[in-house]
Amino acid sequence: MALPTAEYVKIVEELFEKVRKFTYVGKHMQRWDAIEKILGKARFTADYANLYKNLVYVYSVRTKYAHARIRKIDVSEAEKVPGVLKVITHKDIPGVNDVGYVIPDQPLLAYNKVRYIGDIIALIVAEDPYIAEEAAEKVYVDYEPLPVILDPLEIVDPVTLEEKKHVLIHDERESDVVARYRIRTGDVKKGFEQAEVIVENEYRTPYVEHAYMEPEAALAIPEPDGGITVIASTQCPYEARRAIAKVLAMPFNKIRVAVPPLGGGFGGKEDVANEIGTKAALASLLTGRPAIAVHKREESVIGHSKRHPAIMWYKHGATRDGKLVAVEARIILDTGAYASLGPFVAWRATVHSVGPYKVPNAKVDTVAVYTNGIYAGAFRGFGNPQIHFAVEQQMDLLAEELGMDPVEFRLKNVLRNGDRTVHGQLLDHGVGLEEALIKAAKAADWYRKRAEYAKQTGTIRKGIGVALLWHGNSIGAEGADYSAVSIIINRDGSITFRTGLIDMGQGAIQGLIMLAAEVLGVPPEYFRVEMPDTASVPDAGPTVASRSTAMGGNATLVAAYKLRKKLNEVAADLLKCDPDDIEIRAPEVYCRRDPTKKIRWIDLVEECFWRGVSLQEYGYYRAPKAKWEDETGHGEPYFTYTFGAIIAEVTVDMETGKTYVERMVTAYDIGRVVNRVGAELHAEGGAIQGLGYALMEELVHSPEGKVWNPNLYAYYMPTILDIPKEIIPVFVEAGYIRGPFGAKGLGEPSINGIAPAIANAIANAVGVRIKSLPMTPEKVYLGLKRKGLIKL
Amino acid sequence: MEEYPDIEITLNVNGKDYTVKVKPYERLIDVLRYKLGFTSVKEGCGRGECGTCAIIMDGELVASCMVLAVQARGKKILTLEGLAPPGKLHAIQKALLDTFAMQCGFCFPGVIMAMKHLLDKNPNPTEEEIKEALSGNLCRCGSYLRFIKAAKLAAEYIRKGQVYFEFKG
Numbered sequence: 029m030a031l032p033t034a035e036y037v038k039i040v041e042e043l044f045e046k047v048r049k050f051t052y053v054g055k056h057m058q059r060w061d062a063i064e065k066i067l068g069k070a071r072f073t074a075d076y077a078n079l080y081k082n083l084v085y086v087y088s089v090r091t092k093y094a095h096a097r098i099r100k101i102d103v104s105e106a107e108k109v110p111g112v113l114k115v116i117t118h119k120d121i122p123g124v125n126d127v128g129y130v131i132p133d134q135p136l137l138a139y140n141k142v143r144y145i146g147d148i149i150a151l152i153v154a155e156d157p158y159i160a161e162e163a164a165e166k167v168y169v170d171y172e173p174l175p176v177i178l179d180p181l182e183i184v185d186p187v188t189l190e191e192k193k194h195v196l197i198h199d200e201r202e203s204d205v206v207a208r209y210r211i212r213t214g215d216v217k218k219g220f221e222q223a224e225v226i227v228e229n230e231y232r233t234p235y236v237e238h239a240y241m242e243p244e245a246a247l248a249i250p251e252p253d254g255g256i257t258v259i260a261s262t263q264c265p266y267e268a269r270r271a272i273a274k275v276l277a278m279p280f281n282k283i284r285v286a287v288p289p290l291g292g293g294f295g296g297k298e299d300v301a302n303e304i305g306t307k308a309a310l311a312s313l314l315t316g317r318p319a320i321a322v323h324k325r326e327e328s329v330i331g332h333s334k335r336h337p338a339i340m341w342y343k344h345g346a347t348r349d350g351k352l353v354a355v356e357a358r359i360i361l362d363t364g365a366y367a368s369l370g371p372f373v374a375w376r377a378t379v380h381s382v383g384p385y386k387v388p389n390a391k392v393d394t395v396a397v398y399t400n401g402i403y404a405g406a407f408r409g410f411g412n413p414q415i416h417f418a419v420e421q422q423m424d425l426l427a428e429e430l431g432m433d434p435v436e437f438r439l440k441n442v443l444r445n446g447d448r449t450v451h452g453q454l455l456d457h458g459v460g461l462e463e464a465l466i467k468a469a470k471a472a473d474w475y476r477k478r479a480e481y482a483k484q485t486g487t488i489r490k491g492i493g494v495a496l497l498w499h500g501n502s503i504g505a506e507g508a509d510y511s512a513v514s515i516i517i518n519r520d521g522s523i524t525f526r527t528g529l530i531d532m533g534q535g536a537i538q539g540l541i542m543l544a545a546e547v548l549g550v551p552p553e554y555f556r557v558e559m560p561d562t563a564s565v566p567d568a569g570p571t572v573a574s575r576s577t578a579m580g581g582n583a584t585l586v587a588a589y590k591l592r593k594k595l596n597e598v599a600a601d602l603l604k605c606d607p608d609d610i611e612i613r614a615p616e617v618y619c620r621r622d623p624t625k626k627i628r629w630i631d632l633v634e635e636c637f638w639r640g641v642s643l644q645e646y647g648y649y650r651a652p653k654a655k656w657e658d659e660t661g662h663g664e665p666y667f668t669y670t671f672g673a674i675i676a677e678v679t680v681d682m683e684t685g686k687t688y689v690e691r692m693v694t695a696y697d698i699g700r701v702v703n704r705v706g707a708e709l710h711a712e713g714g715a716i717q718g719l720g721y722a723l724m725e726e727l728v729h730s731p732e733g734k735v736w737n738p739n740l741y742a743y744y745m746p747t748i749l750d751i752p753k754e755i756i757p758v759f760v761e762a763g764y765i766r767g768p769f770g771a772k773g774l775g776e777p778s779i780n781g782i783a784p785a786i787a788n789a790i791a792n793a794v795g796v797r798i799k800s801l802p803m804t805p806e807k808v809y810l811g812l813k814r815k816g817l818i819k820l
Numbered sequence: 821m822e823e824y825p826d827i828e829i830t831l832n833v834n835g836k837d838y839t840v841k842v843k844p845y846e847r848l849i850d851v852l853r854y855k856l857g858f859t860s861v862k863e864g865c866g867r868g869e870c871g872t873c874a875i876i877m878d879g880e881l882v883a884s885c886m887v888l889a890v891q892a893r894g895k896k897i898l899t900l901e902g903l904a905p906p907g908k909l910h911a912i913q914k915a916l917l918d919t920f921a922m923q924c925g926f927c928f929p930g931v932i933m934a935m936k937h938l939l940d941k942n943p944n945p946t947e948e949e950i951k952e953a954l955s956g957n958l959c960r961c962g963s964y965l966r967f968i969k970a971a972k973l974a975a976e977y978i979r980k981g982q983v984y985f986e987f988k989g
Contacts (some may be wrong), residue, residue, distance in 0.1 A: 058917060063987065066913045067923030068860025068900035072926065075859040105971070239960050241864045242927040291862070291926025292960050325865040533924025533961050553988075598989045705920040713923065713962030740869040740958060745944055748964040755965060 094733025174294025219354025219389030223345025242291020333405030366416030367406030493792025500666025535706030547613030574773025685809025718782020836903020
């Protein structure tokens, strides 16, 4: 039996069809929190320390070995240090000793073994942070060291992907394979028989650090009823609440999680509050005092998830006339010591593994494995920056073999309206990929430059490269996909906006206000965004997966639409005109056909109050159900995709191997631009972060599993000296019927295509193809030397 | 833990004298943040590498995480809180808003201090000089291109004598 279409779906579709002219949506507007931030008044989590007296400080004693059995933990000496109130070990945990996100594989406090260098043995709770750190030296642990495995190829065979015999990292699971996914479409054997050109290569990408400027922090306050309030830097207040409640053995309603502004997140603050929030909560519970935990940078680097290193083997086949006929791939993701979001990352990588192209025959196998490295999880792009680095170089190599222009070759294969994806998903509308590529090529003056750069001599060479990208919006078949907001129009006409979605700098909340303002007819400055707090805001799902604008936006439309309907009805009754004729332009409300019939906004709100018309609305939106068949990888994994085309221009100094990115054009089909400033900042910020991924970033483990560069002096990332002169954002608005006014997400897609575009530009400049990230001067230089292109 | 004596020091922060007791090992950043409440001063790395804790001390741009509080005894310190009179925006703040540079904002206090230090010494900096001056400030959201535009715009405002601006909100 078909269920009736939900009201919220009808609202979103109706607004998509009806509204064509916008007052706020798509305009350049100042963020709601810009003033408090520019004044230095914005209160980040660690700043809350000043608001509480009698604080205790939590310090994490971490393991000295990356892989070892624990024979004994002795904290008696540490407990005797004056000023130490409590030393917490696994024995003190009232509930379940686990903070894993997808799989319960991650103890908060180690008990029988340690699996990577960040594992925590004990928590010192002291009157002062210096005392806590000093007492940590007095925690004695008897370890039995085990072999440290850092190469995923020691876990699985690179060809069969079968698990090899090795010392198990997760003995309790009896396997170190975390997840496997596959795609089986058509017949690859036949596909390759039809292929006239075939390219086959291995690509590698490293561990990468989010390096958000604000290290993680959490402050826990004991409540009179025995509950705990936790102020924490997290992208997911409701998920953090679940994790904390589980460890403390408390019902969800006794844990309250409030989230101040985040100093960046990029996915790294998706699950880390499960850990740091719980540490503070536990200390608070056991001492009865407010407890604060703040990670130093070195702790942050080893204490939160990383981008998955990947080993990817790709074989592509095409016909002489430039049609892709087959793709075969094996993808190995190293999820480090714990799963974190690893299984979902592996799934997303699999879904997108052939790129945004029509591929009739595909065979893809992905495996995510444990090692003794830092655990890998969510990081902007979520598996996609890795696979795009491989796929988009493969596309260029095919074009080269075919003697075709890389843009022209891609245009023969891109997904268009009416095409089916490799999973068999019909994309019947809203695919703006071709338009994005054509616009990017035009903005970058592609054809002229490509021809011009072919004639270069000398040791300073310019190059131009292209990459396409796609990114499924929201969480898809990973889990329950819903969002919610509440909008309250107060009696003075001001508006309170509440959602469990977080602002980590990305600007999504500004987009939501602009959407609400558009529907209500009330300027954004009437709105106040309340701090996300499980005590007041609705559960909006996690702030991840580029879902805030699309999913939160729809929930916002629903709430605003319901309010607008009531306001129109009351106004129509007062002004004696039709409800559809009511125009709200706060502070004025009038009849469109006769604007002399008008009342003030504040009077309309007051009238609603006296008539008992509630102006407090809740908006809920549930995504269309995703489908995924495990055996074939067929279905509808995501309800829609963001598409894009990146063109990068570089200069390569052949004598040093150094690459300078001069200019980038980033063209994205995001359905509809909502928060234009935010979209432009994503285009720029994603490009700069992607440039770091491309050219300089790599977190390196020593053979013993320690981290060689856990601070910002040794972890190289882009400074203002490394950026291009220009990043030109281009937006295509192809419109997706179930996005708010057609909008799709841009948070993550903005990094997917950057590294491969730069790789292709380097190859265009100097004829050297770098198949592993980062593309350092050494790699480029050695590549030139190997090919005899430089004699030095 | 070995007992160290408290030392009484006086700091001049944003034009006002503060006398505080500190331990000899206490860092200036902690005293500013937690004893005096100047929380615009952020800790990003604790090793003078990221610029989020940058302040101006006796006219020099310093990383307050790399300075012991006792070393700041008697010094004149400027933090973001003291950049403009209450209720006003400094030209640098105005320019950063005009260029829509704001993202997470965690690096901003340090970035603004670095710009202030630059413009105090060089009222008409070139693009290269701006980049050099901000090369110690990391911004992971990637607002760098807008920092360059904002620094130029702020310099222009200041040259025209527009140092402070009214603002709404």
